[in-house]
Amino acid sequence: MLKLSRAARVALLVKSLVEHPGEVIPLAHFAERLGAAKSSISEDVALVRAAFETAGGGRLTTLAGAAGGVVYLPLPSPAEQADVVRRLAGVLSAPERILPGGFLYMTDVVSSPVWAARIGEVFAARFHAARPTCVLTVETKGIPVALMTARALNLPLVIARREGRVTEGPQVTISYVTGSRGRIETLTAGIRAIPPEARVLIIDDFIKAGGTAAGMIELVRQFPGATVVGIGVLVATAEPARKRVSGYRSLLTLEGVDEEQGTVRIVPSESEG
Amino acid sequence: MLKLSRAARVALLVKSLVEHPGEVIPLAHFAERLGAAKSSISEDVALVRAAFETAGGGRLTTLAGAAGGVVYLPLPSPAEQADVVRRLAGVLSAPERILPGGFLYMTDVVSSPVWAARIGEVFAARFHAARPTCVLTVETKGIPVALMTARALNLPLVIARREGRVTEGPQVTISYVTGSRGRIETLTAGIRAIPPEARVLIIDDFIKAGGTAAGMIELVRQFPGATVVGIGVLVATAEPARKRVSGYRSLLTLEGVDEEQGTVRIVPSESEG
Numbered sequence: 331m332l333k334l335s336r337a338a339r340v341a342l343l344v345k346s347l348v349e350h351p352g353e354v355i356p357l358a359h360f361a362e363r364l365g366a367a368k369s370s371i372s373e374d375v376a377l378v379r380a381a382f383e384t385a386g387g388g389r390l391t392t393l394a395g396a397a398g399g400v401v402y403l404p405l406p407s408p409a410e411q412a413d414v415v416r417r418l419a420g421v422l423s424a425p426e427r428i429l430p431g432g433f434l435y436m437t438d439v440v441s442s443p444v445w446a447a448r449i450g451e452v453f454a455a456r457f458h459a460a461r462p463t464c465v466l467t468v469e470t471k472g473i474p475v476a477l478m479t480a481r482a483l484n485l486p487l488v489i490a491r492r493e494g495r496v497t498e499g500p501q502v503t504i505s506y507v508t509g510s511r512g513r514i515e516t517l518t519a520g521i522r523a524i525p526p527e528a529r530v531l532i533i534d535d536f537i538k539a540g541g542t543a544a545g546m547i548e549l550v551r552q553f554p555g556a557t558v559v560g561i562g563v564l565v566a567t568a569e570p571a572r573k574r575v576s577g578y579r580s581l582l583t584l585e586g587v588d589e590e591q592g593t594v595r596i597v598p599s600e601s602e603g
Numbered sequence: 604m605l606k607l608s609r610a611a612r613v614a615l616l617v618k619s620l621v622e623h624p625g626e627v628i629p630l631a632h633f634a635e636r637l638g639a640a641k642s643s644i645s646e647d648v649a650l651v652r653a654a655f656e657t658a659g660g661g662r663l664t665t666l667a668g669a670a671g672g673v674v675y676l677p678l679p680s681p682a683e684q685a686d687v688v689r690r691l692a693g694v695l696s697a698p699e700r701i702l703p704g705g706f707l708y709m710t711d712v713v714s715s716p717v718w719a720a721r722i723g724e725v726f727a728a729r730f731h732a733a734r735p736t737c738v739l740t741v742e743t744k745g746i747p748v749a750l751m752t753a754r755a756l757n758l759p760l761v762i763a764r765r766e767g768r769v770t771e772g773p774q775v776t777i778s779y780v781t782g783s784r785g786r787i788e789t790l791t792a793g794i795r796a797i798p799p800e801a802r803v804l805i806i807d808d809f810i811k812a813g814g815t816a817a818g819m820i821e822l823v824r825q826f827p828g829a830t831v832v833g834i835g836v837l838v839a840t841a842e843p844a845r846k847r848v849s850g851y852r853s854l855l856t857l858e859g860v861d862e863e864q865g866t867v868r869i870v871p872s873e874s875e876g
Contacts, residue, residue, distance in 0.1 A: 443754035
């Protein structure tokens with residue numbers, strides 16, 4: 331490989347780090363790939379770290395030791411998180427999102443790769459300190475946001491399903507009562523999907539009465555030594571205030587949809603449920 | 604903002620571009636954010652483009668005109684695509700993946716953020732030239748790979764569902780016969796999810812007889828002016844060779860699972876279905 335300028339090395343270094351969020355990459359890997367001494371790479375990393383600090387939003391961390399290297403964590407600052415949440419509130423409060431029955435159309439936002447990435451990074455920033463080892467969601471609408479959260483934290487994603495499938499192998503199934511309609515539903519996850527002692531971060535797009543979230547907690551309990559270390563939901567309804575789970579964190583609170591007036595009241599959440 | 608060195612500007616420029624794949628970002632945006640003249644930013648972009656070209660895997664393109672700017676396309680080269688597919692074949696051929704009945708456990712791979720990103724980039728590279736305007740998949744297992752394909756191409760993702768939901772608004776539903784079991788299934792998508800004249804790229808994780816893919820094509824036909832411009836599947840079974848759809852492209856061919864011998868034959872696909 332040709333000898334690269336510092337700026338060219340920085341370009342390739344940053345590309346590689348940002349495309350592999352949460353992965354610890356040894357300096358020796360970059361030294362070899364970029365045809366430079368490890369000391370030069372160290373200087374490049376220091377420069378990139380300082381540049382990222384001036385701009386905010388995502389930081390570079392260096393880990394020492396045998397398993398050491400450099401890792402990019404796409405964790406937005408509190409101000410950036412607030413900005414994402416505020417912009418979401420704006421998008422979701424558009425009157426044309428009101429569906430018959432006072433429901434809110436959110437599908438385009440939660441399945442948009444761009445929004446899912448930004449929301450996933452906000453969840454990653456909020457739950458990083460809880461040291462989760464996997465992200466759990468339930469099919470279907472929460473999957474994109476949960477995947478992007480898992481991506482930002484470099485964790486595996488587990489998707490609980492409503493019905494067992496032969497292609498999942500042996501499964502654990504639980505039954506629970508839905509909060510809003512009092513119906514009995516099942517949730518299932520493959521036995522090999524959640525390892526023993528897993529620290530599970532539950533991510534979903536919406537919480538109303540909390541029955542499904544309670545079901546996911548119950549599901550996690552079936553796995554030896556597994557614990558729920560956090561519950562993040564994009565939108566929580568203001569009513570019922572008392573939900574079947576506590577300790578969840580929502581980004582937005584849906585205070586109400588007025589079909590007659592054609593208004594949606596959705597605001598950044600102030601406190602935790 | 605402090606005046607940044609070229610290398611620091613390059614670090615922030617690359618971070619921003621790689622985190623927003625497929626988005627055209629005006630040079631003026633960078634000039635303002637990085638406190639530099641547009642001519643300096645142009646030089647930075649040229650430097651980054653050249654660096655990316657030496658390394659392969661993802662390229663920078665500059666678009667002229669009023670809607671102009673610079674865009675990062677994470678499209679791996681043919682050699683890199685082949686490498687991803689070869690590594691996948693290796694991972695998926697592990698004997699411990701064999702499930703009773705000769706099924707193959709793939710869930711951890713298709714829902715892994717890291718694998719889904721790499722697979723999505725391969726699909727993006729293969730279908731970029733077909734100029735899709737949205738990506739369509741069906742719940743559940745194909746969603747992560749389809750989302751990452753949509754992300755690499757900066758397109759919206761549409762998730763067809765098995766049953767209609769009130770939160771999707773008015774929906775289009777079709778019925779189809781599954782290829783393998785001859786059962787009648789339904790597929791539904793929100794009317795607002797697929798815009799008129801959409802150029803739809805169908806992405807799924809697995810194809811056997813092709814009934815579900817045929818169902819998705821039928822679903823797209825219900826939307827005014829919409830056309831299917833490509834069908835990408837991660838794994839196609841070798842049998843039945845004649846499927847209910849033609850023109851799909853698979854990355855891997857599952858030739859067979861031998862439960863007794865404990866062997867999986869899965870290889871990079873050679874030609875299109």
